[in-house]
Structure formats: structure tokens, C-alpha cells
Amino acid sequence: MPKDRVEKRAALKAFDLKKNMMLLALVVAMVAFEILIRVNHKGAFFTPANVTNLILQNGYVVILAVGMLLCILTGGNIDLAVGSVLCMISAIAGVLIVNMGVNIYLAIIICLLIGTAAGAIQGYFIAYVRIPAFIVTLAGMLTFRGIGYIILKGFTISPFPKSFTRIFNGFLPSMPAQVPLRTTTPGTFDGDPDKLAENLKYFLSENDLTAKQAADMSTSELRDMLEAHNSALLKEQILITMIVAVVLVALFVILNSVSRIRRAKKGMPLEPGYSFGIKLAVVVAVVLFGFWLFGQNKGIPVILITLGIIVFVYHYFTSKTVPGRHLYAMGGNEKATVFSGINTNRLMFFAYTNMGFLTAVAALVCIARFNSAAPSAGDGYELDAIGSCFIGGASAYGGVGTVSGTVIGAIFMGVLNNGMSILGIDQNWQRAVKGVVLLLAVLVDVATQKQRGGGRRIFGGMFKGKDKDGEAAESGAEPAPEGAE
Amino acid sequence: MEKYLLEMRSITKRFPGVKALDNVNLQVERGEIHALVGENGAGKSTLMNVLSGIYPYGTYEGDIILEGEVVQFGGIKESEKRGIVIIHQELALIPQLTIGENIFLGNERGKAAAIDWDETYARADELLATVGLSESSRININDISVGKQQLVEIAKALSKNVSLLILDEPTASLNDDDSNKLLNLLLQLKEGGLTSILISHKLSEVERVADHLTVLRDGSTIETLNREEINEQRIIRSMVGRELTDRFPARVPHIGDVTLEVKDWTSYHPKFDRKLVDGASFNVRKGEVVGISGLMGAGRSELAMSIFGRLYGRNISGSLLLNGEEVTLKNVPAAIKSKLAYVTEDRKTSGLVLSNPIRVNITLADLARVSKRGFIDAEEELTLSEEYSAMLNVKASDVEQKVENLSGGNQQKVLLAKWLFTEPEILILDEPTRGIDVGAKYEIYLFINELVAQGKSVIMISSEMPELLGMCDRIYVMNEGRIVAEFMKGEATQERIMESILRTKREVADA
Secondary structure, eight states: OOHHHHHHSOOOOOOOGGGGHHHHHHHHHHHHHHHHHHHTTSOOSSOHHHHHHHHHHHHHHHHHHHHHHHHHHTTSOOOTTHHHHHHHHHHHHIIIIIISOOOHHHHHHHHHHHHHHHHHHHHHHHHTSOOOHHHHHHHHHHHHHHHHHHHHTTOOBOOOOHHHHHHHHOEESOOOOOOOSSOSSTTOOSSOHHHHHHHHHHHHHHTTOOHHHHHHSOHHHHHHHHHHHHHHHHHHHHHHHHHHHHHHHHHHHHHHHHHHHHHHHTTOOOOOHHHHHHHHHHHHHHHHHHHHHHHHTTSEEHHHHHHHHHHHHHHHHHHHBHHHHHHHHHHHOHHHHHHTTOOHHHHHHHHHHHHHHHHHHHHHHHHHHHTSBOTTTTTTHHHHHHHHHHHTTOOTTSSOOOHHHHHHHHHHHHHHHHHHHHTTOOHHHHHHHHHHHHHHHHHHHHHHHHHTTOSOOTTTTTTTTOSTTTOOSGGGGSOOOGGGO | OOSEEEEEEEEEEEETTEEEEEEEEEEEETTOEEEEEOOTTSSHHHHHHHHHTSSOTTSEEEEEEETTEEEOOSSHHHHHHTTEEEEOSSOOOOTTSBHHHHHTTTSOSEETTEEOHHHHHHHHHHHHHHTTOOSOTTSBGGGSOHHHHHHHHHHHHHTTTOSEEEEESTTTTOOHHHHHHHHHHHHHHHHTTOEEEEEOSOHHHHHHHOSEEEEEETTEEEEEEEGGGOOHHHHHHHHHOOOOOSOSOOOOOOOOSEEEEEEEEEEEOSSSSOEEEEEEEEEEETTOEEEEEOOTTSSHHHHHHHHTTTOSOEEEEEEEEETTEEEOOOSHHHHHHTTEEEEOSOIIIIIOOTTSBHHHHHHGGGGGGGEETTEEOHHHHHHHHHHHHHHTTOOSSOTTSBGGGSOHHHHHHHHHHHHHTTOOSEEEEESTTTTOOHHHHHHHHHHHHHHHHTTOEEEEEOSOHHHHHHHOSEEEEEETTEEEEEEEGGGOOHHHHHHHHHHHHHHHHHO
């Protein structure tokens, strides 16, 4: 490789806040909520319980938004049926697991297959029959919701067995529960009674006490011992959580550094060292802080692991693989993509089939969290997913958008919901605020599109070749290419 | 009363970096049919756009004098108010509406809040009768033939109290029967006192109906002929009469065996039952540049696209031989695999993903070359895209620059780089120098020479005859989907090419 060409390579831009407006907005929103909530004496935003909640509440949005991003990338197409498919899958899972007692893993596989099939049906009509996505998924929205109601006969199915909910809504490490010091009503305990009994037994044996001895002890003596026991458990939980966090962070730093060194050796462009360093430091700090909070609550939510895997896989898919690249090209200029020998129908079909699969995953997450399958499940979820993509910088015309941006968009929506709820803001106001935020985010997108001259020109076709950009040289002055007729 | 209904004096229209019209004069007498002819890109449409206000007053130099008074049109509405109506080459009818609705679109009968449909259709029926149509104006516009739609366009113009009717290639997509009807109608309207300007490539038609004829070439008026002076030979000489200078780099051809041979190739329009390519046969050899000449709509791009993995067209038949072996290329990937490349004529709509960087565009058609098991090797992609970008001399800061920010010439080079990246042996270049400046054109010519020197075969489709004459070893002439003539480098001239096109047009007309 000629040396001059390597020298010509411009270094990558340092992390530019202007290009990451939403990340900035997210940080500002979180800090603002922290202040507002404290000022109003409603607790705090960054508490172990609340941050854990934030993850639990918004896991499904992230999963749906990632799927929606692929649909949007193909050319601004959306899937309105997401909430309804989610409802149908919940209903099927409810019948299989609760009513019929089918093996949980078998039920999960069946649900994932049915979700994928629902996506494939819609994808077939959109990609091969070429019916506009809006219409197909509007029909899907009605149909799948209807099927959900039919399966549930209008009732809610609950509760789901622990063995199921733990898979999607549990925590790691699965520590013995702490013995509650106070009970809501005399003679009962919060939480899982089996686990508490087991835990109490453990507590007694740890302290070489028999049940009788314990009964003979004074209340205050017993409480001190219980407190000591609880705090030991908590410490252990924090320790394990932080060990996991440190391992993850170390892996992250090592992988990034190795990749940077490898790129440097090959003469690939690099971002400036300070920017790289700051980026790593921020990620490390955020992860450590987050896990510290999780440790103080119940541990690492399982959903976080699921999300991590999904986000990593789709980030990799969109940025590093051939079909991922084709998706972006298709959204950027479908005709040029077809002329390049790429099967855009197949890409479209894949995007919607994949949306069906991820909807099924989200459905399992949702029923585990709510511990029920209800006819109203998933109502309006499609709008959360679509909103997350656009807030996260996806273009409404397709071809632009990233998985990381979408995740930020989804978290932003979640933070708005969560913060406003703690502040006790009325549900209706919350909706209005979210609507305005969505509009503002897309407004930014349209404004930047205009700056680049990439906006839609309504009369572009009429006076082709006579644009202001100097394309009107000799033959350009009389356009109408042969293929046009 | 003034002798001239319309005079355009010293009209100059500049686009950034190019003069599309240079000191053009046009004088149209009251009540005549004035023909306007010239090669593609001579400036006919630009002149008409100046006249109708599409390019508003202030964006051009010179004066437009209508009925003895200088007019300054700010837009098409204002020119229409003065009775100037253009019928564009592509019809401006809304397919979902009825004939009557189309005729009065934007000019509705009755009140704004209450359209008078009875009057609309009554008046529309009258207008249809005027243009010789017996259809009811209540039927859908899509239910009548293209020829009749063209007549509806004229009826629509008449509804606006037209005093000067401009027709831009009105017969381009009509068969001879319909063309005749339209021309007769024009003559009949002339009897009624209507003045019209007719832009046409079909010189026999012009010869039949025009009272005067103005020839444009390279954005300048060449001459205006009287009725008596109008004959095809004279027009052709006037249209093409420029000298070839050394705009084309010299090359010593080393021509080898036939690499691509197409026999009896036929392709139909994807929607209509119309042949786009009709029994075309041609071949190209190793190290040879073969040109395909023809007018717009002759079927050249359609031929190329139907060969390139059936990208466009329907019911494609004929045989295709690559290096003597018959092959079927059932889709574009198959064509790419067989080392064919089709470089589209329209880089913006079908060639490049403008919002993406140079790197992504160059590798798009053959990502497999820089990936392993579906995963893109970022380093390999960067290195190779830089290599191709440098090979084509693309002027950009680096390959991460977005293509939409490049000049037309550099975009065209990226498009070429994209197809060279697929390592083709046979390249079909469709209008490879359209809309780019002279310097970039020369670079592309040099590059074409280099390709054939490497033993590749190049098929070059171009509407610029001098370019074909300057670059090609052999030139085929296409007309109405058929290959009508073949010239070797020495024997081809613009006159002979034009003549062979016109000859076949007449044969079709006579038959």
C-alpha cells in the first residue's frame, strides 16, 4: 500500500457532542430529574431501586426499537402491528404455560417461532406483493390484536410460574432473600415465603441457634442479629455484582485497546487519543456506578443481560456485516441498490420477519414482568418503538440510524416516563410531553437533512438535471433519460 | 399589428460553470407553425423554459417581446395568463382523474367551493370535439390511448385561451397514425389562427407542417429557414455542423476476439405490450470500444439493461454469447459474476447512494470481495476503496467524504470506480459523460482508452455523436428498438448516422 495514501487518511473525528445531541439531552434530562425530585422531596432519581426499575420498565422498548430500526432503515417503513403481535404472543404463552402446563422451554420456542411467522407473513406482503408497509401492518395491528382477544376470551391469564418469570425478570446473583425486619401485617413476610423460611433456617444455623432459642431471645437482641445478617448478605451481593462489573469493564477496555492498536499497526484512521481515553473512562464510570446501584438493590437484572446480547448482536449486524450494509444502501437509494445486484425484496422481508422475532422476545419479557397475559398487553408499544428510533436519530426517509442511537432514544423515553411519574405528573401531561419531544427530535433530523440538501424535492422529477448544482452542462440541459419512458 | 407574435432577443442563460443558451434569437410570426430543432442538449427545452417563466425573469439575460411589449414572467402562471401554454414531452395528466377533470385541473369551472360539474363536462366535450375526439369527457384518462391523451393535452391548452402553443416532442411516443392525426390537428388549429412552436426530432414531420424553422446548436441560434428552404439535408447539416477538434485522446486499437455477442435480442416494456428492443444483434471484441448511437427513446439503455441480468424489461428473448459460449444471465448478480458491468446513465437516481461515503459506494456492488463469511473486513475495504478512488483520480479529501458533496464529474468517477471494483471484462457505459465538465470528460475518455488497452471490452451508449465518433472503433445505430446501421470508425460521420436514423423512420412510415 502506498505510504502517501495512508498519510492522506484523515484521523477520525473526536467525539463530537453536536453529533450526539440526544446523548447530551439524556444526561441533561437525568440530572434535571435528580434535582427536581430532590427539591420536591420525592426521594431521588439515582437510587438503587429506581435505576433498577428504569431497566425493568424499559427493557421491552429497547428490544422492539432495535427491530423497528431495521424496518425504518429499509426506507422509512414502520411496523404498526408490534403491540398487537406482542399481545397475541402473550396470550399464546399464557395458554401454553399456565393453562396447559407445557414445558417452559418448549413454550418459549413455540412463542418465538409464532412471532417470527407473524413477522414473515407481514414481510411477504410488504416485500414481495409490494403493498405499502403502513397498510399491511395496520391490517396486522387489527388482526393480531383480535386473535389475542380470541385466545384469551377477553380475560387475563395469571400468575406465571416462578421458574418462567425468573428467566426474564430475575436477578443475578440469586442471593438468599434478606429477612425482613418489619412485616406489613403481623405474622406474615414480604416476598417469597419458601425462600424466607429457608433463609431463616440458614440464619439460625449461621448463628448456632435453634428455633426455640431464637424465640427465647429478646426482640432487640434478635433484631441486631438479623440486621447483621442482612448487611452481610447485602455486602456479599454488592461484592459479586462489582466483581462482574469489573470483569466486564476490563474486557471492554482490553478489547477496545487491542482493536485500536491493531488499527494503528495497519495504518487505519484513529480517533484522537484523548477522545478515546475520555470515552473509555466515561463508559467505565457509568457501568461501575450502575452496577454499584444494582448491587445495593437486588443484583443484576437478567433483562440487562438479554438486552446486552441483543444490542451487541444487532450493532454488529448493522455495522459490520454485508446484509447490514445492504440495508443502509437500500434506504439511501433503493434503485441504485437494485442496480448493484442486491435483492432488496429479500432485505425487506428479513427486516419484518426479524421484527416478528424480536416482538416475541419482548412479549416474553413483558409477561414475566407483569406476571400476566392480558388482552390489553402491548397497547401503544409500536409507538414507543417508533418514537425511540426517531429520537435516536434514525431518518424518516430510511438509510440513516444506528443501534446505539436507538438505545439512547429508548432510554430517553424511559427516563421521561420514569422521572415524570416520580414527580407525580399526570399521565395525560406525560403523553403530551413525549409527543412534543418526538416532534422536536424529528425536527432536528429534517433540519440537518435540509442543510445537506438531501431533503425531498417535490418537483425534483420535473426539472431533472436542471438543479442548481451545476448539472445542466450540455446534455444535461435536456434530460428525460431513455429509460424514463 | 406587429408582424411577430413573439420575439426572443439575445437570450443568454447560464448555469453555474456553463452557458446553456448563448445569445439566442427567435422570431415567431403570428399564425404560423414554427419548428425548433437541434441535437439533444442544444438548448431547446432551456429556451422554452425561459419563455414560459419556469426560469423566471432575472435568471436570464435578454428580452422576451410578446405582441410588441417586453414581458417579464415570474412563473408559469404569469405566462399562461398571456396565453403561452407548454405541452411537455412527458404528459402532465393525472391518471386517476377523468378527461374533464384533467382538462380543467387548476382552472375549475364554477366557484371555488362549488365546482360546476355539468358545465365542466359540457365544455370539456366541446373541446374534445374540437381536437377530433368523440369520447365522453367523463371517462377516465387512463382508458384512452397515449395518442388520444396527447390530444387531450391540446384540448386542455385550448381551454386556457391559448395564443401561443408550445409542443415539446409531441409525437415522440406516438405511432405514425396518431402522429398524423396530431399534425393534422395542428394545421387545422393554424387555420383557426393559432400560433405554435413545435419541437421535434422527426424531420419529416417538421418538413410537412412548419412555416419557419430555427436550428439551435450548442446553445446558439444557427439559422432560421423559410418554408421553401426546409429540407432534411439542409437541417441535418445545420444541426450537426461542428468540427471535431482534439477533444478525444488518441489510441492505437489492439482488437482481439469477440467477447460478447448478442443475437436477435427482444425485450418488452414491463407494463405495456410494446417492444423496447426488437431483434437486436451486435457484438463487441476484446480491446474494442463499440458505440451505440440513437435518439432518445431508441431503446439503447433498455437493450443494455435487459442484457445486464434482465434488470429491466419483460419477455426477454434472444441469445447471449460470452467468449463464444451461450449463457443465460437471469439476474444482476449472475451478470456481475460473468464479468459484465452496466454503468447507468443516471448516477443520481440509479447509480450512487448519495448520502453514503465514497468508500461505501465503491464496494457496494461486490461487498463479497472485502468480506469473509458475510463480515466486512474494514481494513481491506478501506484500502481497496482508496486504491480504486486513486485509480480514477477522484478529487476528494478522503474516501469517507459523502458522494453528495462531490462535483458531477467526481461522482461519475466514483460510479466508474464502483463498477471497476467488480473486476469486469465487458463494460457497458451509458452516457458516461452526461452533465460533466470538459476536463472530467477528457479524464474519462483517457480512462476508457486505458481499459481497452488492458484488453477489456467497452460498449458506449451516448447521445453526443461527436463523442462516439471520437472514441469508438465501431458504431451501431439504433432506432425504435432495432439496430439499423453499423459503421466502422473511418466511415462514420454525423450526417450518415443521422441519415440512417431518418431513413428507417421513413421506412416505418411508408410501410
